Amino acid sequence: MSTLFFITALLLSSTATVISCPPSDLAALLSFKAALHEPYLGIFNSWTGPDCCHNWYGVSCDPTTKRVADINLRGESEDPVFEKAHRTGFMTGSISHSICRLNRLSSLTIADWKGISGNIPPCITQLPFLRILDLIGNQISGEIPADIGRLSRLTVLNFADNNLTGTIPRSITNLSSLMHLDIRNNRIAGTIPTNFGKLRMLSRALLSRNRLTGSIPYSVSYIYRLSDLDLSFNEISGTIPESLGKMAVLATLNLDANRISGQIPPTLMNSSISILNLSRNAVEGTIPDVFGPRSYFTALDLSYNRLRGPIPKSITAATYIGHLDLSNNHLCGPIPMGSPFDHLEASSFVYNDCLCGKPLRACIK
Numbered sequence: 001m002s003t004l005f006f007i008t009a010l011l012l013s014s015t016a017t018v019i020s021c022p023p024s025d026l027a028a029l030l031s032f033k034a035a036l037h038e039p040y041l042g043i044f045n046s047w048t049g050p051d052c053c054h055n056w057y058g059v060s061c062d063p064t065t066k067r068v069a070d071i072n073l074r075g076e077s078e079d080p081v082f083e084k085a086h087r088t089g090f091m092t093g094s095i096s097h098s099i100c101r102l103n104r105l106s107s108l109t110i111a112d113w114k115g116i117s118g119n120i121p122p123c124i125t126q127l128p129f130l131r132i133l134d135l136i137g138n139q140i141s142g143e144i145p146a147d148i149g150r151l152s153r154l155t156v157l158n159f160a161d162n163n164l165t166g167t168i169p170r171s172i173t174n175l176s177s178l179m180h181l182d183i184r185n186n187r188i189a190g191t192i193p194t195n196f197g198k199l200r201m202l203s204r205a206l207l208s209r210n211r212l213t214g215s216i217p218y219s220v221s222y223i224y225r226l227s228d229l230d231l232s233f234n235e236i237s238g239t240i241p242e243s244l245g246k247m248a249v250l251a252t253l254n255l256d257a258n259r260i261s262g263q264i265p266p267t268l269m270n271s272s273i274s275i276l277n278l279s280r281n282a283v284e285g286t287i288p289d290v291f292g293p294r295s296y297f298t299a300l301d302l303s304y305n306r307l308r309g310p311i312p313k314s315i316t317a318a319t320y321i322g323h324l325d326l327s328n329n330h331l332c333g334p335i336p337m338g339s340p341f342d343h344l345e346a347s348s349f350v351y352n353d354c355l356c357g358k359p360l361r362a363c364i365k
Helices: 001-019 022-034 080-085 097-101 122-126 170-174 218-222 240-245 265-271 313-317
Strands: 059-061 068-074 092-094 106-109 114-117 132-134 155-160 178-184 189-191 205-206 211-213 228-230 251-253 276-277 296-301 306-310 320-325 332-336 354-356
Touching: 022 068, 022 097, 092 178, 097 122, 306 313
Parallel strands: 068 106, 092 114, 106 132, 132 155, 155 178, 178 205, 189 211, 205 228, 228 251, 251 276, 276 296, 296 320, 306 332, 332 354
Antiparallel strands: 059 068
């Protein structure tokens, strides 16, 4: 009997050891929690007891190893905690370096808390299994870690809506698995890395509302999966690479509010792009007269540039143009009749040199 009791007790103790998360992960989470203050929702109230894998809000563990695999803390959520409080989240403090002790972490989301500040812990680049890094919507400052490219498994990198400065690290082009890059609404300066095209898996590159300078790298056109490129509201100069219009799946190209010059590549008007915004630049020359059945624009905005000449007649051959804005240029001549012009208002054509015809004043014969 004593032998059977001993074996049973040993099995129970082994099971208990497997069920609970390791003490090192538990200590790292508690240290991470200590650096943050969340006064309204009480999301950390569940972070008690010896097992961080069981009912700790926003924490998930690997079912086999019981190591912490995911931290998902969002300040805007449909979770009952938020619905009951009738408010979004607000959290202050900083992201503790202790997060780097969770060396089996696969995803880290600390998003939309509005008040979290401090820097991105540089040691975060030492988490070899990290696939998702989402810190959107905080007050995080400092620079993107220089060796961010070490995160070879990373698929999502989202630092949007923070106070980041510095430049885009050159090592970022080593993120060969990256599919979603979002660094919008920061204060990041410098140029886009010349070899940005190494990010062959990238489908969305959102870099708007920063202080980026220099030209658009030609290598961007090598990213054959890229469907959304947003470089708007920066200080980018130079010309638009013609190769962008030859990309197979590029559907959205926002280059508005920069310092781009030169002419519009004809390839852009007869491509897979359906949202094209080149407004508020220094683009000159004429609008390419190359529209055809492949031209399908839900939005085409060329306003506030230096375009001259007539509106090309081939534009009536476009399959669809939903929103069109050609205002504030130097265009001249009659506005073509028929689709897509029969549903557009005068605001699409105002402040040009001598455009005429509906919906503006009649042309003088």
